[in-house]
Every structure is written in C-alpha cells, then in structure tokens.
Amino acid sequence: MEVVNPQHLPFELTKEFLEEIKLLIAEQSNEAILAKIEDLFAADITSILDELSGEEAKYIVQLLDTKLAAEIISTLDSDDRKKFLKNFNSKEIAGYINVIDSDDAVDILNEQPVRVREEVIALLKDREQARFIIDLMHYDEDCAGGLMQKELIKINVKQTVTECVEEIRRQAEDVEKVYAVYVVDDDGLLMGTVSLKKIILAKRGSKIQDVFDADGIVSVQTYISGEEVADLMQKYDLEAIPVVNIQGRLLGRITIDDVVDFITESAQEDIQVMAGISEDVEEDDSIWLLVRSRLPWLIGGMVGSFLAAKIIDRFDSSISLMPAISAFIPLIGSTGGNVGIQSSSLIVQSLADKSGLDTTLWKRLQKVLLVALINALIAAAFAFGCSMLVDHGAIMLSVTVSISLFAVVMLASLMGTLTPLVLNQLNINPAVASGPFITTTNDILGYGVYFLIVYLLL
Amino acid sequence: MEVVNPQHLPFELTKEFLEEIKLLIAEQSNEAILAKIEDLFAADITSILDELSGEEAKYIVQLLDTKLAAEIISTLDSDDRKKFLKNFNSKEIAGYINVIDSDDAVDILNEQPVRVREEVIALLKDREQARFIIDLMHYDEDCAGGLMQKELIKINVKQTVTECVEEIRRQAEDVEKVYAVYVVDDDGLLMGTVSLKKIILAKRGSKIQDVFDADGIVSVQTYISGEEVADLMQKYDLEAIPVVNIQGRLLGRITIDDVVDFITESAQEDIQVMAGISEDVEEDDSIWLLVRSRLPWLIGGMVGSFLAAKIIDRFDSSISLMPAISAFIPLIGSTGGNVGIQSSSLIVQSLADKSGLDTTLWKRLQKVLLVALINALIAAAFAFGCSMLVDHGAIMLSVTVSISLFAVVMLASLMGTLTPLVLNQLNINPAVASGPFITTTNDILGYGVYFLIVYLLL
Structure with a gap:
C-alpha cells in the first residue's frame, strides 16, 4: 500500500506543477501524465484543466477512464464546460453523460444546443439514465424538481x-x-x-x-x-x-x-444586486459582458442625478446669493444613501430568515422609526456642530442643514424599510432595494427636502 | 403505526397553534402539550419557543425528555439561548450538556459566565464528554479546531x-x-x-x-x-x-x-459590512444595539461629506457666478460611488473564490481599466447630452461635466479595485471596501477632480 499523501492534506496547484504538465502534454508522455494526476480528486484535476488550453484539457480528459473524466466534466463551471464540450462530438458526450448523476447530466445537457441534446439522449446506452434525464428536464432549475437527482435507493x-x-x-x-x-x-x-x-x-x-x-x-x-x-x-x-x-x-x-x-450562488447574487451589477458576472468574464453588466445601474444612477440637477437648478438664484448652500449637497445625498442601505439590508436579511412570525408592518415601522429618530437626532446635532465649523458660525444655514439632515435620515429609513417589503410582495428580489436603487431614490428625495427647507428658512 | 403527517411535509407554525399552546401552558395541561409537540423535530419546537416568554419556554422544555430538550437548546440562536439558560441552574445545564455533541456543548458553555462554565464541566456525569469539552475549549471558534466535534467512530x-x-x-x-x-x-x-x-x-x-x-x-x-x-x-x-x-x-x-x-453567517456578515453596519445585528435586536451598529459609518460618511463641503466652499466665488456648477455635484458623487462599489464587489468575489492562479496585479488592472475606459466614455457622452438638456446648451459647462465624469469613473474604478486588494493584504475583510468606505472616499476624490477641472476650464 503506497501512500502518496500520508497526511491527506488538500492538493495545491503550483505553477511548477502546471509547467510540468504542459511539458508532458507537449511530449505526449501519457504514462507520466497519468502518474502525476491519477491519485487526485476530480475537483483537483478540474482546477488543473482550468489553467490549460482547450486542446491540452481535452488531451488529459481523454487519457482518463470514462467515470473519472465524466466526474471532472460535471465539476467544471458552466461557462467553461460549454466551451470545453465543443471539442467533443455527441457520441463522446453521451459516453460521459451515461455515467454521471442524473441532476448533473441535465445541467450539462441544458447548456448544449437542442440538436446536441437530442442526439446525446438518443445515443445513451443506459436507457434508465435516458428516462431519468427526460423526467428531470422539464423542471425549472431553481426549484426542488430542478435540483433533485433520480439516483436513490x-x-x-x-x-x-x-x-x-x-x-x-x-x-x-x-x-x-x-x-x-x-x-x-x-x-x-x-x-x-x-x-x-x-x-x-x-x-x-x-x-x-x-x-x-x-x-x-x-x-x-x-x-x-x-x-x-x-x-x-x-x-x-x-x-x-x-x-x-x-x-x-x-x-x-x-x-x-x-x-x-x-446557497453560495444565491449569496453571491444578492451581493451583486447590492453592488448594482445586473448580470451574473465574474472578474474573468469577457470585457463586453463586464461592461454590459454595469451600464444599466450606472446610467440609472446618472438619470437620477440629472433629475436632482433639475431640482437644484431651480434654486440657482438662492445659490448665487449664498453659495455655501451648495457645499452641503454631498452631505444630504450621501447620508440619505447610507441610511437607506443600512435600513433596507436589515429588512432584506429578516425577510430571508423568515424571522418574526407576528411582526406586523406597523410594529416593524414603529421600531424602525424609533431607531431612525435616535440616529437622526445624533446626526442632526453632529451636522449642526460641523456646519458651524465649516461656515464660521452661519447660524441660520447650520440650522437649515441640521433640520434637513434630520428629515433626510427619517425619510431614508422609511424608504429603506418599505421598498424591500414592497418588492418582496411583487416577487422581486428585495436585495435590489439595498443597491443603487435606494441610494438614487433617496438622493432625489433628500435634495427635494433640503431645498424646500432652504426655501422656507433662508 | 399512526402517521401524523403522511406526506412528511414541513411543519408550519401558525398563530392558532401558538395561541393553543399558550392556553395549555396556562392550564398546565401537560399531556395535551406533549401530544401536540412530541412528534415535531427539535428545530420546530425551537421555532415555537422563540415566540413564547422565557417562563413558558422553560415550562415546555422541562416537560420533554432530556435528549430532546438538549437538542432544542443547541438549536436556539446564541442570544436567545444566553437569555433562556439564565432560568436554569448549573446542575440542570450540566444534564443537557451531558447528552449533546461536543462542538455544540462548547458553543453553549462559551456563552456562559466563567463560573457557570466551570461548575457545569465539574458536574458532568459523562467524564468522556467533560474531557472532549476541555479539549475543544481552547480552539478559536472560527477555525477547524473550533468547528470540530470529538464524536466520531x-x-x-x-x-x-x-x-x-x-x-x-x-x-x-x-x-x-x-x-x-x-x-x-x-x-x-x-x-x-x-x-x-x-x-x-x-x-x-x-x-x-x-x-x-x-x-x-x-x-x-x-x-x-x-x-x-x-x-x-x-x-x-x-x-x-x-x-x-x-x-x-x-x-x-x-x-x-x-x-x-x-457559510450562511459569513455571507450575512459580508452583506452587513457592505451596508455599513458595524456589528452583527438582526431586525429583532434591541433598539440600542441597532442604533449603535449604524452610527460609526453614519458619522464616518458625514465626516467625509464635511471634508467635501470644505472643498466646495473654496470655490464659492465661482459658484456664485455660475450656480449651475453646483447642480452637477450629485452626479459626480453618486456616479463615483456606484462605480466604486461595482468594481470592488467583483474583486471581493474573486478573492473569495480564489480564482485566477496567475492573475497578476498588472493583468487585473489592465482589464479593469479597459472596462472602466469603455464605461467612462459611454457615461461621459451620456452626461454631455443630459447636461446640454439641463442647462439649455451651456457648452463649456457640459464639456467640464463630461470630462470630470470621465475622470471620476476611471479613478473610482481604480480605487474600487485597489482598495479590496490592499485590505486583503492587511488581513482586513475586503468586503469593507464595497461599503460606505469606498463611496465616501470616491465622493471626496470626485469633488476634488470636478472642481479642479471647473477651475481649469471655466
């Protein structure tokens, strides 16, 4: 009994290992390649394939026995797999699909063009597997039917x-x-x-x-x-x-x-939604996809800002007389945005936990408003002090900033609480409410409130 | 064989069920209570206890056999459990600790005051369990030693x-x-x-x-x-x-x-960090904790905004002459913030995935900057068009806004990429870089750039 890795520690892919494998592939030293990888787990071999060219990866996969090769293919990431399987014909794909779990088989086939999918199913030697696959194919991939496998005892x-x-x-x-x-x-x-x-x-x-x-x-x-x-x-x-x-x-x-x-994918999705990225992308996706996934919220935020510009523009004579008014625009905007995201993320979290059986909307709002009130008072007091400092004692302006900030914190808390609840009712992922949507909405509301108070007081 | 729930569907707690349980507790109808709950899973009984008062919950737990009661205690949420176990003495707690898995036992004991902890360990009848607990106690709770249990075959x-x-x-x-x-x-x-x-x-x-x-x-x-x-x-x-x-x-x-x-807790932690909430809180925590967890980033953001106010104040004479300059302050601030969060969240995600074995910093930056360049060009063109609309054809101002926006998108992308990488090197959770930290930093940088360009061009 030869023990390769006596402490059973996880395999770590190094650059040297990779260089060696590439060299061995170039030399077509099949036995040496097998000696290096056959004791590894499928997931480890996948991590090696990720770093090789399509042809090198195919070369390795074809050296391995069908069962291991199929397992490796099922651990590949969906985008990589789509590209990788283009190197194989339907008969070869059917050979792999034959020996893997039905749920993985369906995932792989759903990534293929309809023609390949039909051919592969027709070519499957294991007819029970074909029946399993056809059974599973009509379930939506994010529900229990789409997650289940037919293999059980x-x-x-x-x-x-x-x-x-x-x-x-x-x-x-x-x-x-x-x-x-x-x-x-x-x-x-x-x-x-x-x-x-x-x-x-x-x-x-x-x-x-x-x-x-x-x-x-x-x-x-x-x-x-x-x-x-x-x-x-x-x-x-x-x-x-x-x-x-x-x-x-x-x-x-x-x-x-x-x-x-x-679970991991859903969490990642929520984080992307919060960050205002509109498609499921990763750092190593194509430039075009990365650009496209960011543009909607980037442009959306800009449209919001131009609405804000329209509001501010209506007060140009006041600003002309007292330009210090404009110095507090960032304060109003960013505080509203921060408070909105803080509030909405807590609601999103408790919606996900399904905690609070008997938390009625009214009880929830009472608590949110109480927390908002305390924060708003502290923020307003802090703002009064700071704006006195910035403007060397312009009391009326400081009072205006302070009152506006109080109103903005209250309003942003309310919006941050209600928006995810409404989205959830409409069956939209409430995490959207913790992203640029809430900051943009709160920006516009905030500037409206600020200039209204400026108009009333100054 | 009596099948209570023939389809084995999950238990759902209703208000009626809860009212009935409360009534039965008030009447001390022990057998009726047991009949209602003894076929439920520990986790279901926990969800019932969550909705009862401390005394009602204790009443129920003491009716159950020790094994089930112990299992329920180990599925309670840490804060709830701390409160709940205050109703029990060390001997009673030892009775439960005796029969649960060593990892859960250590979690429970670590929540208790030192005196209770020592007493319970001394009172354990199962001396092997006591040895297990003492063994596990000195591991940090977030490492493999802290997650493991001694029970195995x-x-x-x-x-x-x-x-x-x-x-x-x-x-x-x-x-x-x-x-x-x-x-x-x-x-x-x-x-x-x-x-x-x-x-x-x-x-x-x-x-x-x-x-x-x-x-x-x-x-x-x-x-x-x-x-x-x-x-x-x-x-x-x-x-x-x-x-x-x-x-x-x-x-x-x-x-x-x-x-x-x-995994679930870590994902929740990252989302809270992104939302600028500085402690692990839930919607049903105390008002004081909710206020306290939000204040640091709320005040942090405000300090940033007052720095921005200081910058804007230095340009009060330009603003006085051309108040429309101030109308685009929100555009600069919110676009910088949005782009920064989009960039940093992608980096945070790929740091978590450990993808990209040979992605050097330079390759990463090249790609980020290329994506930023395309987005910046599109954003600048869009901004030019919109600001022409807002200001009825003030070309020089529109050119200024457009160039500034271009610079802000580029700068924010760079900051959003570098900040999480630097934090990660410093062993700080890089998700911090996707929160108010990056928006505040980008705000200040953005206003600086905007007013510099205003100064140069107008």
Whole structure:
C-alpha cells in the first residue's frame, strides 16, 4: 500500500506543477501524465484543466477512464464546460453523460444546443439514465424538481433487511452516496427512511416495517423553491431530502452538496444586486459582458442625478446669493444613501430568515422609526456642530442643514424599510432595494427636502 | 403505526397553534402539550419557543425528555439561548450538556459566565464528554479546531469488519450521524475511511485493511480557517471532514451542517459590512444595539461629506457666478460611488473564490481599466447630452461635466479595485471596501477632480 499523501492534506496547484504538465502534454508522455494526476480528486484535476488550453484539457480528459473524466466534466463551471464540450462530438458526450448523476447530466445537457441534446439522449446506452434525464428536464432549475437527482435507493416496506442489503449491492455503482434508504409502500408513496447505521445494526432477517423511521423525515414537493429547500435542509441538519409529487409518491432526492452550491450562488447574487451589477458576472468574464453588466445601474444612477440637477437648478438664484448652500449637497445625498442601505439590508436579511412570525408592518415601522429618530437626532446635532465649523458660525444655514439632515435620515429609513417589503410582495428580489436603487431614490428625495427647507428658512 | 403527517411535509407554525399552546401552558395541561409537540423535530419546537416568554419556554422544555430538550437548546440562536439558560441552574445545564455533541456543548458553555462554565464541566456525569469539552475549549471558534466535534467512530486498520460493526453499535447513541468510519494506525494517525455502504457490502470477517479507502480522503489541521474548511468541503462534496494535528493524528471531525451555518453567517456578515453596519445585528435586536451598529459609518460618511463641503466652499466665488456648477455635484458623487462599489464587489468575489492562479496585479488592472475606459466614455457622452438638456446648451459647462465624469469613473474604478486588494493584504475583510468606505472616499476624490477641472476650464 503506497501512500502518496500520508497526511491527506488538500492538493495545491503550483505553477511548477502546471509547467510540468504542459511539458508532458507537449511530449505526449501519457504514462507520466497519468502518474502525476491519477491519485487526485476530480475537483483537483478540474482546477488543473482550468489553467490549460482547450486542446491540452481535452488531451488529459481523454487519457482518463470514462467515470473519472465524466466526474471532472460535471465539476467544471458552466461557462467553461460549454466551451470545453465543443471539442467533443455527441457520441463522446453521451459516453460521459451515461455515467454521471442524473441532476448533473441535465445541467450539462441544458447548456448544449437542442440538436446536441437530442442526439446525446438518443445515443445513451443506459436507457434508465435516458428516462431519468427526460423526467428531470422539464423542471425549472431553481426549484426542488430542478435540483433533485433520480439516483436513490428505495425499498418496499414489506421487504426485509436482507433484501435491502441486496438492493444496495445492486445499485452500489449508480448511487455513490447513499446516506439512507427510502421506504415506500406498494403505490410508491414515501413512508419513511432507514439510515445505513440502522441497517448495519439490524438483524438481517428483520422486516423493514419493524426497523424504519416513519417520523424522522421531511420531504418537499417538486415546485418548492431552491431557497426553501436550502432553509429546510439547514433547519433540520439534513444531508439529503426526498422529493415527492402531490400524492406523496417518491420522485427523487436532493443532496446537500447541490444545496451548498445553491446557497453560495444565491449569496453571491444578492451581493451583486447590492453592488448594482445586473448580470451574473465574474472578474474573468469577457470585457463586453463586464461592461454590459454595469451600464444599466450606472446610467440609472446618472438619470437620477440629472433629475436632482433639475431640482437644484431651480434654486440657482438662492445659490448665487449664498453659495455655501451648495457645499452641503454631498452631505444630504450621501447620508440619505447610507441610511437607506443600512435600513433596507436589515429588512432584506429578516425577510430571508423568515424571522418574526407576528411582526406586523406597523410594529416593524414603529421600531424602525424609533431607531431612525435616535440616529437622526445624533446626526442632526453632529451636522449642526460641523456646519458651524465649516461656515464660521452661519447660524441660520447650520440650522437649515441640521433640520434637513434630520428629515433626510427619517425619510431614508422609511424608504429603506418599505421598498424591500414592497418588492418582496411583487416577487422581486428585495436585495435590489439595498443597491443603487435606494441610494438614487433617496438622493432625489433628500435634495427635494433640503431645498424646500432652504426655501422656507433662508 | 399512526402517521401524523403522511406526506412528511414541513411543519408550519401558525398563530392558532401558538395561541393553543399558550392556553395549555396556562392550564398546565401537560399531556395535551406533549401530544401536540412530541412528534415535531427539535428545530420546530425551537421555532415555537422563540415566540413564547422565557417562563413558558422553560415550562415546555422541562416537560420533554432530556435528549430532546438538549437538542432544542443547541438549536436556539446564541442570544436567545444566553437569555433562556439564565432560568436554569448549573446542575440542570450540566444534564443537557451531558447528552449533546461536543462542538455544540462548547458553543453553549462559551456563552456562559466563567463560573457557570466551570461548575457545569465539574458536574458532568459523562467524564468522556467533560474531557472532549476541555479539549475543544481552547480552539478559536472560527477555525477547524473550533468547528470540530470529538464524536466520531474510528477503528484500527488491523481490526475486522465485525469488530467495526461492534464499535458502531457501542457508540450508536453518542454518534448520531456516522457517514463513514475513520481508519487509524496504532499511533492514532489517520490512514483513510470506510464508508457505511462498504461496511454493509463487505463480508463480516474481512480485514479493515483490505476494504478501506486510503486515497479518497482529505483532512484539515486544527488551525485552518473556517472559510478554507467550507471551500474544501464544497469543492470535494464532503459531508464530513476529519481534523488532524500536525503529525496527522485524528482529533475530530467537522460535519456539513455546521459548515452550512458557517457559510450562511459569513455571507450575512459580508452583506452587513457592505451596508455599513458595524456589528452583527438582526431586525429583532434591541433598539440600542441597532442604533449603535449604524452610527460609526453614519458619522464616518458625514465626516467625509464635511471634508467635501470644505472643498466646495473654496470655490464659492465661482459658484456664485455660475450656480449651475453646483447642480452637477450629485452626479459626480453618486456616479463615483456606484462605480466604486461595482468594481470592488467583483474583486471581493474573486478573492473569495480564489480564482485566477496567475492573475497578476498588472493583468487585473489592465482589464479593469479597459472596462472602466469603455464605461467612462459611454457615461461621459451620456452626461454631455443630459447636461446640454439641463442647462439649455451651456457648452463649456457640459464639456467640464463630461470630462470630470470621465475622470471620476476611471479613478473610482481604480480605487474600487485597489482598495479590496490592499485590505486583503492587511488581513482586513475586503468586503469593507464595497461599503460606505469606498463611496465616501470616491465622493471626496470626485469633488476634488470636478472642481479642479471647473477651475481649469471655466
């Protein structure tokens, strides 16, 4: 028994390793390449492929056995995979699709042009896999149906533990991670589960109905959203959740690894929305995509600012007489924006947590307004002091700035609270309300309030 | 076999259910209470307790058996738990700590005052649990040592599958989720794992060394950060990862449920940092905490705005002559802020993904500046058109606004790219750079540039 990595520490890709691999590919030293990579995990080989050219990557993948190659393809990032699979014909793709989990197979096929997709399904040797794929294809990818895989082990409640072990043996190849065996009745309705631990400890002849767990299970229906699935699996600490149809018939299962990916992607999406980036982009995407993803909110913000310019322009005679008024425009704008984002992000977070069963809108607003009131008083006092300093004791101007700031903090808190609630009601991601939308809206409102008060007091 | 919830759908807490529970508590109808809740999962009972008073919650917990009660306590949110456990004495707390996983036990004890902590450890009946807790207590809570639990099943490589099954039976109570059995040598060094599936399928008399998996395992050392553990478990689709010391001796394991919680909390933290909230707060925290968490960035932003006011004030004579200059102050400020956040959030994201092995700083900047250049040109052209509209054809002013905006977009992109990279080097969470910090900095820089160009051209 040769131990390559006795401490089992994670593989780290270095530049030297990469140079060596590239050299070996150029020399076509197949055995040397295999010796270097065959003990690595699929995800590690993927990280190597990410740094190679399309042809180099294809060269390596074709050296590996089909199962490992297929696993590597399923760990590639969606954009990279689309490019990479262009190097393969439908028959080659079908060879890989044949041996991977049905949920990954559907993800890969959905990235392909319709013609390739149809060809691959027709060419699949494993007809059960083809049926699984066709079954899964019509679910939306962000709901439970789209996240589930068909691979699972199920057993009729009337069977015995011995038969259950035989079923596990029969499917050992297809179902890599088992966790638990699902128990169904004659109609395929989900009744419960038996954990592998229980199977190990049970007498072989025992009946499933005497050992299975009928209560300790939660299932979801196919139309449940990915967020809800993630919340449930997190709440109940599940590593897999069964998916049923409306009658309760077992259709598939969702495993925690897919849900973890889903959680990470959703969090990243929220952060991008908050940053005013309108498409799902990464730093290494094309220049054009990066430009395009930023323009909508950039232009949107500018339109808002020109509306603000229109408002300010109406007060040009006051500004002409007392130019110091304009010095506080940034204060009004940025404080309104900051307060708006602070308020909305808390609401977005508690909407996501679904906390607060009996928090009525009114109770929520009372609390928000109380916090806003305290902050507004502190901000107004601070602003009074500072503007006295900036303008060497121009009391009326300082009073005006201070009152305006008070109004802006209150208004921005209210907007920051109501906007995500309204968006949520309209089924729009409420995180939009923590982005440039709220800062732009609050800017315009803020300047309106400021110049109104300037007009009234000065 | 009575099936309460035949479709195994998740429990949903309603107001009616809650009213009924409160009534039953007031009536002290213990059996009726138990009948209503004993089939629920711990997490569901927790969601009920969240809506009850401290005394009502204690009443319910004391009706339940110790194991379930302990599980409920470990699913409570940290702040709630601190309050809740004030109702119990050290002996009662020790009774619960006795039966829960060591990692949760340490989390709970770390929330308690030192005196309670010491008393509870001294009062633990299960001395192995006490040893586990003392072992785990000195690790930082955000590293692998702080996330791991001591409960796991391990077997010597020289033993047999039969002995392994006996070991599982012996520890069935203590180790709820097994996943795999860890294989160690005589010195306790981690050699590999055997999955439960393999144990089920192996002949009972087989030797562990003939069936175990020596390659298919990754471990981490105690000092590895929680983020890295999460990345590894996600990369390799693991449901548990073993933790070893520097010699490779097996110390514990981290299970995926704890890592999922960690991922969610980190994402929430980043969003709060971006929103300019300086402490980990939720909507239902106290008014004082909510006020305090917002003040630092609120005041920070205001200080920035007063610096901007100082700059603008120096140009009061120009503004007096041409008040329209001040109408474009919001445009300069908000565009700079928006561009800065867009740029920094992409960098923060790729720092988190650790993507781009050979992306040197220079390559990164080239790309960022190219994207910025295109956006800056589009923004400048748009601004020229709009300011001509706002000011009815004041060409020189429109040229000034347009050039300034170009400079501001370029500068803000550069700042948005460099700031998170610098913060990351300084070991500060780079998400700070996507919050009010970057908007404030870009505001001040932007106004400086704008008025410099005003000074040069007008």
